[in-house]
Amino acid sequence: MARRGGRSAGLFGAALLCAGLSGCIGVPDAPRPRAEAVPAEVAAAPVAGAGPTIGTGSVKVALVVPLSGQGAAVGAAVRNAAELAYDDFQKPNLQILVKDDRGSPEGAREAVQAAFAEGAEVVLGPLFAANVQAAGSVARGAGKPVIAFSTDAAVAARGVYLISFLPQSEVDRIVDEATAGGRRSFAALIPESTYGNAVEAQFREAVARRGARLVAMERYAPGNPGPAVDRLRGVIAGSSAQADALFMPDTPEGLAAVAPALARAGFSPARVRPLGLALWNDPRVLSQPAFQGGWFAAPDAAGFSGFAARYQARFGTAPPRAAALGYDAVALTAALSRQYGTQRFADTTLTNPAGFSGLEGTFRFRADGLGERTLAVYEIRNNAASVVSPAPKVLGPSGI
Template identity: 35%
Template sequence: MRFVKTLARHAQSLIQPRTTRRALLALTGALALSACMPSGLGGLTSRINPNEPVMVALLLPSGSATQGDAILAASLENAARMAVADLSGVQINLRVYDTQGDPAIAAQVARQAADDGAGIILGPVRSAEASAVGIAVAGNGLNVLSFSNNPAIAGNNVFVLGLTPDNAARRVFEYAARNNRGQVMVVGEATTSGQLVMAAVNRAVDGTGARIVGSETYEFSQQGIVNALPAIASGARSSGAQSVLFTADSAGALPILSQLLPDNRIAPPQFQFMGITQWNVPPATLQLRGLQEGWFTMPDPALTGQFEARFTAAYGEAPHPIAGLAYDGIAAIGALLGTGGPEALSRASLTQGSGFVGVNGIFRLMPDGTNQRGLALATIRDNAVVILEPAPRSFAGSGS
């Protein structure tokens, strides 16, 4: 049932870091990263000296026994080095630390990075490691820009850069409400992670104009999904739902649900299928009959397409699906350092309202450690992605 994601071997030659000052980044000469700075910055990070290279510690799961972590780590490092090379005018010293995918080791290398003079930490990938790292360096005044998409770990000095379910759910709820599909039934898995996602979806609906009229869960197994189908179908019909929102991705229950629910008379046009994961990853998902004309969110395809093309040309392989987060992190750091102030990497600077533009589109870090991202609203039509609403290019009312 699971789709296997593969990437080619890590290219051996790495782009050497250059320096950056302004809040402009070239993505084939076209991508600008903006940072409109607020007044009254606070939370000074004492390690920042604008007249010297700023050390950025990149924490990666190299050395982990988990399959695929070596490829993931290599892709994140390559993306970070590409971002450093794209900057001009300030000096970044990028140092890589291996966490081996272990929270205790992650905390240990984070403390080492602090001792080595890091001004900020980028990474690690998983939430348990990120939490451990945040605690380990809190006393050093260091902020952590983790690659996690788990909003539960956000707060204090830990920020999440990942595409969170909250952002995706809010985007699709708003679109559904504007298109007379705002009565929504949510279908998710009965696991710990599934419960966290369901909670995020329930948070996200507030203020969107949509309403959750029912929810159903399934045991995370093929038989568990099949067993849950009658209850899901009955709940959709009895709740008055206009839409069915799936929290699963292509590696989970999404293919089975989209195939079998229509066999239980839950299908368009009576019910609009919606999702909060990227239905174009992997591309084989686009072939699923049950997902045709369904709605889902994705990062700005124009910007991600430019990044993927550049990355592939540079390293001879496609980037890992989350590699762009490393680019975004370096891009934001470089833009803030471009202001030339000693408080460039403080909490107040990181959370300035205008946000940034990276290879996944616009994003901004929130004071509670979560993020907001501008996402496109897409559908699948004739086995291809069609953009119904483009991703926004700025945050309204940001003051930038």
């Protein structure tokens, strides 16, 4: 385990360095868990060590984040995390060109153009979907890859890779775990939103892939689930309930309205297991009687907790969740530049099916740009969440 200045860089470097060997494994647009909200002290904090570059190495990479305009507080935290990763990796042969995209597509386009003019070989960022699209159009023209932080799967493409946690991976993980536990008949309550549309498509596919049944699905206007719950009453409530699992991918705010509607309908979580995604990891969800005994898929919390403690000690503030993506992206480029020479950022290198080890588990990039990550499954008991299925060490054929 590499150490520098008393801080541990963890196993990330070792795992990444062996990712190419046989058998060796090494913000956001969609709603995310409450932990990603930017604390007031982060929003008020200056960008620590703000400057045009981090490091003086010969391998140049661009970090494109908002340091002004929309998302500036999160961008500052990602920039800080990049500096932390650079130091943890004992100042690798990198020169990180930090560029402000001003939270806009035009700013992202200009930032990437400037970075390429200075010799950048790869783009880390941006945060927002529209900015990723703008950066990707410039990068494709230059034949350079983008490793972006958006959670909007629609912006992924060959050469534009998403290192973020995508809800599609969470859906696959929770359906796989539920069916492995004997649940074969699913019902779903899904909000009518862009996020809900993406999740529904993945849910249908995952249920079919596991040979299970989707017995009923209802959509509802956000904040008004009552009518949809009433239509599902015969499927999810009573001794003759047809479903043995109920999938509810909503925000904590949305679930606060879903829970009392379920109670009025006579829903019993002991009979029909509630299922959710990482958004459920929030006290407002964990405290609801309707969700006790429920399962949800989310990143293993231990990795982020360790990173957050070191970030706090270094910068005096608590990091938003997206900061860990900046750390992973810099750690990835550092390790690849050490091992792969001129092929360090080639598509074949970045899409190695063995994947790479990050702060919050193993991840890999598919050829279509989508990222896949290992996730844990948590169970809600007594208003708290505990791991019932740890995150796998290795990504399987389906991404789980």
